[in-house]
Amino acid sequence: MTLEQSFAANLRQRCPKSGGDQILSVLDIISAASFDNSYFKNLIENKGLLNSDQVLFSSNEKSRELVKKYAEDQGEFFEQFAESMIKMGNISPLTGSSGEIRKNCRKINS
Helix, strand or coil: CCHHHHHHHHHHHHCCCCCCCCCCCCCCCCCCCCCCCCCHHHHEEEEEEEHHHHHHHCCCHHHHHHHHHHHHHHHHHHHHHHHHHHHHCCCCCCCCHHCCCCCCCCCCCC
């Protein structure tokens, strides 16, 4: 991931090489207190705070096109977000003896 230079410099000033675990940074530097599509605009400008987020724009063409679409069309982002929330709300997690809380999310508990 390649961060935009001034954004990277700002993060370096805020984050010490060790410690500083209580220092917080917003994920959306444009409109931290609003729910909008600025997060996707940040990714296009290489200003994604987390590497796992920035790869949405840099890793492959399919995810890059989604980032561009949501950055350009806030209404489309809102519509897709609402649909995704409904789908997630309909997930029936396993509970009680039918499910488990994994100690390591990559493998079933032994």
